[in-house]
Amino acid sequence: MIRPARPDDLAKLPAVEASAATTFLAAPGLAWLAESEAISAERHIELLESGITLVAELEGAIVGFICSEPLGDGLHIRELSVRHASQGKGIGLSLLEELASRAASAGWPRLTLTTFRDLAWNAPFYARLGFEEPHDEALAPELRTQLRKEAEHGLPPERRCAMVLTL
Secondary structure: OEEEOOHHHHHHHHHHHHHHHHHHHHOOOOHHHHHOOOOOHHHHHHHHHHOOEEEEEEOOEEEEEEEEEEEOOEEEEEEEEEOHHHOOOOHHHHHHHHHHHHHHHOOOOEEEEEEEOOOOOOHHHHHHOOOEOOOHHHOOHHHHHHHHHHHHOOOOHHHEEEEEEEO
């Protein structure tokens, strides 16, 4: 079941993200991401208040979430995470589709995100859903800034890209 996150859900989200991040253990050069710090419960409160946060619940447990916030004139997906044991079952897709539906209903013209170009569960996954990577000259300044910040935090810029879905 996909539903809007409630304040009492937020403390559970960092553990979901940490579980999801173990997938990076199998990604050449990115295993360190499995040990990186998840979004804090405090930051999740900010995201809940400014954007849209949804959770996927299965048998009473939160197995996935997607959180977003305004960035430029779009709604930016800050994180999409599904517990490692629940991956590959369409939960991430369901979260993303519900977010797109709610964002469109709220009047957002587009969804944006940043991701890895070369990982099957990143850019290729989003491209199958209609996200496009803007040409460099068409990249919005706020997405350019986001990619720069990610590089400053150690994410390899040559492997990262921004993507946009027009709603």
